Amino acid sequence: MANSKESAASSSASTRERLKAVKAEQRSRRQQDKDRAKENKAETKARKKATKKPGVFKQLGEVFSMTRAHDPKVVLWMSLAFVAVLVIGLVVGLLLNNWITWLLIAIPFGLLAAVVIMNRMAEKAAFARIDGRPGAAGAALSTLRRGWIIPEQPVAVSPKTQDAVFRAVGRPGVVLVTEGPTNRVRPLVEKERRNMQRFLPNVPIQVLATGHGDDQIELHQLSKTLKRMKKTLTKQEVQAVDKRLSSLGSTKMPIPKGIDPYRARPDRKSMRGR
Structure with a gap:
């Protein structure tokens, strides 16, 4: 009889201890959830503050x-x-x-x-x-408003000299904007213009050179110069010309990933034969 009472008392004590342990674990979990919620709220506020636009x-x-x-x-x-x-x-x-x-x-x-x-x-x-940095002409073209279609990348680039040719398609036609010394960039832009004239025989193609020379246009004057050009195409024709040029650009061989075209060199051993 005494043994049964002692076992019952010990079992009830162990049950109370287990209940206390469970309650303590539940309290710790609730506290962890509260702490985690506070951290998430702080991170959300910090993220909103970081992405908030200045007044x-x-x-x-x-x-x-x-x-x-x-x-x-x-x-x-x-x-x-x-x-x-x-x-x-x-x-x-x-x-x-x-x-x-x-x-x-x-x-x-x-x-x-x-x-x-x-x-x-x-x-x-x-x-x-x-001014003077690579891509400055493209940045100046990006300030144009409606009515012009301008690719983000130049249509022609010289790997050696970093000279570039950008393209703008609008109601005045196709405008090629060069970046670099006029004499040095002339072969690059003339090649691009001849290629376009073969596929766009009835579309005016004009060339503008950016820079500080006599026959060059400064960057802050480029947008105004393009807007003052005589309009010869309709809005529908502008879209058709851009689609035609985009289809021609898509037929070019893409550059493999991981290859820098400015540092690419021919394999001289394969050229001589092994």
């Missing part, structure tokens, strides 16, 4: 700093634009005997004029930073 005023500040570093006169020109608009508003207000109202109206327009001047100078500063 308008912060962007304007960054653009102003970049432009001022390239051209310190941006402050002078912005101030002149702001003051000029204020003077115009003040003169109109004096003529209408209501100069206070017109001055208040002129203030936001003066700020707008200053921002426009800053954007113009910022564009020149951005082009000045990439």
Whole structure:
């Protein structure tokens, strides 16, 4: 009888210990889940903060700093634009005997004029930073708006000199934009133009050279030059020309992966024979 009571007491004690252990394990799991949820929430906040776009005023500040570093006169020109608009508003207000109202109206327009001047100078500063680097002409072409189809990669590249030819298709026709000295890049662009003329006999193909020479166009003037060209094609014809050029480009042999075309060298042993 005593043995049965002792065994019952020991079994109940062991049961309580197991229950305590289970509860302790459950508490630890709940705490781990809470900690994990907090970590995930912190990571989500940090990710959102990292991907959050800067505000308008912060962007304007960054653009102003970049432009001022390239051209310190941006402050002078912005101030002149702001003051000029204020003077115009003040003169109109004096003529209408209501100069206070017109001055208040002129203030936001003066700020707008200053921002426009800053954007113009910022564009020149951005082009000045990439001037002379490979792909600068392609970056200048990417600023074109609707109506132009521009491949991301150049249509022709010289591995030795890094000279390149970019293509833009629009209503003026096909425009080949060269990057490099005119005399050195001329054979490359002429070869590309002859190939296009064989398949596009009725489409005008023009060549523009970028640079600082007499017959070259500076990067910040490239977009304006293309927009001023005479339009000879319709929108449907532009699409048809681009499809034709894309199909011709797809027939070229692709470059095998892992091979750098700028460092590729012929196998001289196979050329001599072994």
